[in-house]
Amino acid sequence: MDRGIAQLMDPETASLRSAERKIRQAQAQQIRQILTYVSRVENRSAVEDGSSHLTSAPLPPGAPDAPVEARRAAVLHAAQALQASEHYVGELVAAASLAQERLPRTWDSFCQGRIGVQHLLQMARSSLTLLSPENVALLDQRGCAYAEEHTPGELAAWLRRFIAAREPEAAARRNQEAQRERRVSVTHLEDGVSLLTALLPTVTAEQIRRRLNAVARSPQQAIPHDPSVVPEAAGAEDPSSTGPDLPASRGAGDTRTLEQRTADLLAGWLLSGRGAQERPADVSVGLLVPLETLSGDAEAPALSRDRSFTLPAQVVRRLLGHSGTRVTWYELGVRNAEALGSDTQDPDVLSVRYRGRFVPKILREAIRFRDGTCQAPGCQVPAENCDIDHQRPWRDSGRDGAGGQTEGQNLWTLCRRHHLLKTAGHLPPPTDRSAAPATGRPSAMPTAVRAAA
Known part of the structure; x- marks a missing residue:
């Protein structure tokens, strides 16, 4: 493994790995059949459309595009045969077509069963984000090798890092465009609950998450109960039990889960219009920032400590220059x-x-x-x-x-x-930690950017 980790390669799981590879190969064969069917329908439509133009007047403006409609019809019929949604089958067709055209190594790995459907979808989407053909070829080479040894979740994080590092200027433009879409929405679900969604800049969202988590975890912090929630210990006929008599801190016997305390804390903050009188909490956001980015000599993005997201160079410099940001520097050379x-x-x-x-x-x-x-x-x-x-x-x-x-x-x-x-003895430590991780750590000076008070 790339992080020097001992693989959990229990010999008894060899049959599971073999079975999984056969399943993936079968899925690849199925997708090839779908592509063949879609191509056959498109070709038949093109022939019929061509012959019709020989005997009739040109189509009026706004008339349906026959090849496009034929492709959509093929996707519809394929989805019915698979008992799947048109959207999913359309994604499969688009991803497989892209991989055949732009990612030959990835397509071959998929057909051989070394990567799965989710890996293929992620690689295809990422190839559309990249502007340079050279970077697409590099994605096919490096991304495919990474995908063969990692889960789809790990691959998704790797792809974000790769794209931001290879084309930082384009990533910065997309970041600006995405931030214009920031919003809050509420979706009402069943059983009297709703989903509150906020689309925010990543640093802002990370600070909110860490602040909520730090306060909710505190054993001394008192977090008011949401008055809309009837405690499990009380019956519906006793609504008064949601009042101040319930313990609000873990030290006082609060039995709410961490997730429940976090949700009640967020509701309390938003409804009161002010922060709770909590104890000071460390809500730092750790970033790995190349020195060249700090000086403005390069536009390499910063990388979050957990490698889950990147930040454009201009966002980092703006954040560090903001008067409300408190910064603690750690110059940590990670060397043997x-x-x-x-x-x-x-x-x-x-x-x-x-x-x-x-x-x-x-x-x-x-x-x-x-x-x-x-x-x-x-x-x-x-x-x-x-x-x-x-x-x-x-x-x-x-x-x-x-x-x-x-x-x-x-x-x-x-x-x-x-x-x-x-x-318990089921996770052996690595035998060698000297190898550098393949998580894409740059030669950098890590910084811990603390949220404004």
């Missing part, structure tokens, strides 16, 4: 420990060994920037929501002097779920 000379005056924080079990704050930040997400295969839980775990337990540090130390090489981020798996 053996590459550092003995006369290094400012050693890489990841190469320093600390005494004791608990990880100092600056090393925690370095580990989170380095890993980005939980290091279990396929997991995308952001590093800030993960535990900093000793790959070899700290208690082993005194046995042979070779492991269990509190140092970068022996530490990794694991979400609580995978931390428990590792503790």
